[in-house]
Amino acid sequence: MLVSQQQRIQEDIRAMVDKHGRSRSSLLPVLQEIQARWSSVPDFAMQVVADELGLHPAEVYGVVSFYSFLDHGPRGRFVVRLCRTISCELACKSRIARQLENELGIAFGQTTPDGRFSLEWANCLGLCDQGPALLVNDRVWTRVTPDQVHAIIEDCRKVFGAHAAQPAHASGA
Amino acid sequence: MHVIDSRKTPFTFDSVERGAGLAAALKLSRADIIATVAASNLRGRGGAGFPTATKWNLAAAARVKNEGDHKYVVCNADEGEPGTFKDRVLLSDYAELVFEGMTIAARAIGAPRGIVYLRGEYLYLRPHLETVLRHRREAGLLGSDIGGIAGFVFDIEIRMGSGAYVCGEETALIESLEGQRGEPRNRPPFPVDTGFLGQPTVVNNVETLAAVTAIFANGPDAFRLLGSAKSAGFKLFSVSGDCTAPGVYEFPLGITVRHLLEQVGGQDAKAVQVGGASGVCLPAAQFSRRIAFEDVGTGGSIIVFGPHRDMLAVARNFMEFFVEESCGQCTPCRIGNVKILEGIERLERGECSTAYLKELRALGETMQLASKCGLGQSSPNAFLSIMDHFQDEVLGRTPSLAGGER
Numbered sequence: 212m213l214v215s216q217q218q219r220i221q222e223d224i225r226a227m228v229d230k231h232g233r234s235r236s237s238l239l240p241v242l243q244e245i246q247a248r249w250s251s252v253p254d255f256a257m258q259v260v261a262d263e264l265g266l267h268p269a270e271v272y273g274v275v276s277f278y279s280f281l282d283h284g285p286r287g288r289f290v291v292r293l294c295r296t297i298s299c300e301l302a303c304k305s306r307i308a309r310q311l312e313n314e315l316g317i318a319f320g321q322t323t324p325d326g327r328f329s330l331e332w333a334n335c336l337g338l339c340d341q342g343p344a345l346l347v348n349d350r351v352w353t354r355v356t357p358d359q360v361h362a363i364i365e366d367c368r369k370v371f372g373a374h375a376a377q378p379a380h381a382s383g384a
Numbered sequence: 385m386h387v388i389d390s391r392k393t394p395f396t397f398d399s400v401e402r403g404a405g406l407a408a409a410l411k412l413s414r415a416d417i418i419a420t421v422a423a424s425n426l427r428g429r430g431g432a433g434f435p436t437a438t439k440w441n442l443a444a445a446a447r448v449k450n451e452g453d454h455k456y457v458v459c460n461a462d463e464g465e466p467g468t469f470k471d472r473v474l475l476s477d478y479a480e481l482v483f484e485g486m487t488i489a490a491r492a493i494g495a496p497r498g499i500v501y502l503r504g505e506y507l508y509l510r511p512h513l514e515t516v517l518r519h520r521r522e523a524g525l526l527g528s529d530i531g532g533i534a535g536f537v538f539d540i541e542i543r544m545g546s547g548a549y550v551c552g553e554e555t556a557l558i559e560s561l562e563g564q565r566g567e568p569r570n571r572p573p574f575p576v577d578t579g580f581l582g583q584p585t586v587v588n589n590v591e592t593l594a595a596v597t598a599i600f601a602n603g604p605d606a607f608r609l610l611g612s613a614k615s616a617g618f619k620l621f622s623v624s625g626d627c628t629a630p631g632v633y634e635f636p637l638g639i640t641v642r643h644l645l646e647q648v649g650g651q652d653a654k655a656v657q658v659g660g661a662s663g664v665c666l667p668a669a670q671f672s673r674r675i676a677f678e679d680v681g682t683g684g685s686i687i688v689f690g691p692h693r694d695m696l697a698v699a700r701n702f703m704e705f706f707v708e709e710s711c712g713q714c715t716p717c718r719i720g721n722v723k724i725l726e727g728i729e730r731l732e733r734g735e736c737s738t739a740y741l742k743e744l745r746a747l748g749e750t751m752q753l754a755s756k757c758g759l760g761q762s763s764p765n766a767f768l769s770i771m772d773h774f775q776d777e778v779l780g781r782t783p784s785l786a787g788g789e790r
């Protein structure tokens with residue numbers, strides 16, 4: 212990674228810490244903002260956060276690894292999370308799962324080679340009367356049928372074309 | 385967004401004029417505010433049913449640790465229990481009533497700061513909630529000298545969770561707010577004494593806080609006279625699964641399972657899970673039982689299983705959930721959930737003896753006693769109750785049956 216890129220990420224994270232405050236209880240909001248910006252919390256970012264908040268990097272890693280919405284490794288620009296909990300299972304979530312795998316060409320837990328999509332399982336999304344339910348980033352889809360899966364993915368591709376933010380890991384952070 | 389309106393019955397909250405509850409409460413002294421909550425017999429809507437007035441009294445009496453410290457009111461909007469979605473509806477459509485309830489709690493215990501801990505899965509609700517908070521600040525309902533009371537200072541901030549069910553447990557939630565892994569603490573000390581940043585903290589469920597507002601707006605008697613003697617009031621139920629009209633319903637506590645099923649179009653159910661993954665599974669023979677803290681208690685999750693469902697597959701789904709969501713801090717829960725899941729896999733293959741099943745049951749009972757927090761104490765419930773009532777369905781499976789209907 213270029214030094215100037217590192218510097219830019221460092222400045223961005225400093226601004227986040229300034230906004231949320233330099234106390235330990237700001238750690239989660241800062242990490243959440245990093246995750247939203249770069250689709251994961253890479254090593255370099257954890258190091259910067261640790262320095263800024265006066266923590267050991269291992270402490271920061273301990274927190275990142277605990278929460279399923281914070282990722283250490285690279286994740287796609289769009290994270291598709293299909294609910295696998297009971298009410299969605301009763302509503303045949305497994306057919307949606309299969310079709311998601313077919314459309315994206317990846318299995319659950321994987322990211323497409325172009326870095327656009329990750330496919331994940333989620334536990335109950337609080338939409339149990341409208342299953343099968345899924346989240347794409349913070350966007351909700353309910354009563355999904357197998358033939359809608361393609362349109363959901365296409366919808367994301369359009370957004371991607373409109374403002375293609377570079378994930379930090381794409382530049383090797 | 386693609387969320388369809390989940391409401392299926394009129395809510396009492398519809399009849400509550402915005403602002404009326406807070407205005408009524410602010411006319412009272414702090415002690416009288418808590419006395420009014422006590423007179424309503426309100427018990428917490430998050431699941432455990434702890435009397436709300438008792439909790440507030442303890443926090444009001446507790447002292448801050450050092451001069452300059454202060455108390456906190458936390459709204460638990462982590463709503464992670466499988467089959468629960470009523471807090472989502474409250475936050476979407478009745479957010480004012482939730483914030484009013486927080487403001488009343490703040491007045492009662494003397495807390496200048498409130499925090500809503502919103503689950504990460506509900507990030508799409510945040511802009512709406514921020515807008516409501518901004519309007520309340522502009523209207524002088526948050527900030528300083530609220531309601532013209534000199535020195536009454538209170539404001540509310542929203543903090544997001546990040547996808548961990550255990551963070552709904554109140555001490556894990558506080559750890560998470562403090563920037564830690566969401567691992568439950570030993571209790572005591574309780575949050576009312578040693579909560580967020582070590583200060584006295586009231587943690588209440590979203591629905592509890594909205595109910596407080598309704599109680600002040602409509603009077604405590606209107607609330608207490610509904611429901612049963614030990615479980616006062618109306619309650620929201622999140623209904624999903626095999627019924628014709630899933631959604632959020634309001635019923636008085638004490639309703640029988642059968643009556644509830646008639647309302648939601650689930651009469652032909654073979655079993656009902658009351659209380660989500662950590663609740664219990666009732667067979668049709670027990671549908672005359674009452675949903676109330678003195679009988680089958682719940683935070684409001686009702687999952688209906690139709691006649692064709694494989695109950696072993698149901699048990700498996702619940703145990704997979706707990707294996708995934710256990711924080712791993714204590715052994716009974718970390719190991720126990722995995723062992724029970726392995727036992728279910730054995731049952732699926734038709735390779736489980738009655739003696740082994742008995743051992744699994746003993747393990748589940750040990751977990752109920754020995755686990756550190758409510759997650760491990762209740763995670764075996766679904767498995768145990770399914771084995772109680774559907775043993776003939778799960779034993780002696782042949783390969784063609786393995787995995788059941790899945």
Ligand SMILES: Cc1cc2nc3c(=O)[nH]c(=O)nc-3n(C[C@H](O)[C@H](O)[C@H](O)COP(=O)(O)O)c2cc1C
Nearest residue numbers: 428429430460462463464552553554588589592758
């Ligand atoms: C594993 C676990 C998860 C919980 N999740 C929630 C939750 O999502 N929302 C909630 O209000 N209470 C939840 N609780 C209960 C809280 O610990 C606490 O009892 C509740 O927030 C108190 O509020 P109340 O008295 O108003 O019900 C959970 C408890 C456990 C053990």
Ligand code: SF4
Nearest residue numbers: 711713714717757760
């Ligand atoms: S019971 Fe489970 S979730 Fe609770 S502290 Fe122990 S390991 Fe963690």
Ligand code: FES
Nearest residue numbers: 294299336338339
């Ligand atoms: S079970 Fe899928 S949203 Fe609740």
